[in-house]
Amino acid sequence: MGLFNSINIAGTGLTAQRMRSDVIADNIANVNSTRRSDGGMFQRGRVILKPRGAEPYWRSPFLPEGMNQGERKGVRVAEIEKDDSPPRRVWDPTHPDALKTGEWEGYVEYANIDIVIEMTDMIDATRAYEANAQVIEGSKAMFQRALDIGGSAR
Numbered sequence: 001m002g003l004f005n006s007i008n009i010a011g012t013g014l015t016a017q018r019m020r021s022d023v024i025a026d027n028i029a030n031v032n033s034t035r036r037s038d039g040g041m042f043q044r045g046r047v048i049l050k051p052r053g054a055e056p057y058w059r060s061p062f063l064p065e066g067m068n069q070g071e072r073k074g075v076r077v078a079e080i081e082k083d084d085s086p087p088r089r090v091w092d093p094t095h096p097d098a099l100k101t102g103e104w105e106g107y108v109e110y111a112n113i114d115i116v117i118e119m120t121d122m123i124d125a126t127r128a129y130e131a132n133a134q135v136i137e138g139s140k141a142m143f144q145r146a147l148d149i150g151g152s153a154r
Helices: 005-029 115-152
Strands: 045-051 075-082 088-091 107-110
Touching: 005 045, 005 075, 005 115
Parallel strands: none
Antiparallel strands: 045 075, 088 107
């Protein structure tokens, strides 16, 4: 394993968890939304992560295989999936966005977001981000100690 593999791999985790946190924050911000600016219903977003390495990759023929620095390892954001579950309906016939006709007349349709699930996901993303940051800090400390040992051997 190369010198910077752990930092490269943890870096992909930091990027992925940051994207997850951004999507969760967007969900939380829209928990009481009845519509988007374009008029459609806001749908909960969910980040789908996949391991890196499945995508096409060009590798320099001049770099020996043993010099791979972890650029094909780690995790990546594959997509941001929209949840198509039904909206949360609340009875409020005085609301300007209340349904005027049909089975759900008088109900207001809010975004399909459960704040408890979002907060749990946010805690999970934060802890994963912190774990990846600790890997980078640990690697830096280990590299520094190796330099200190190498410098004192002279």
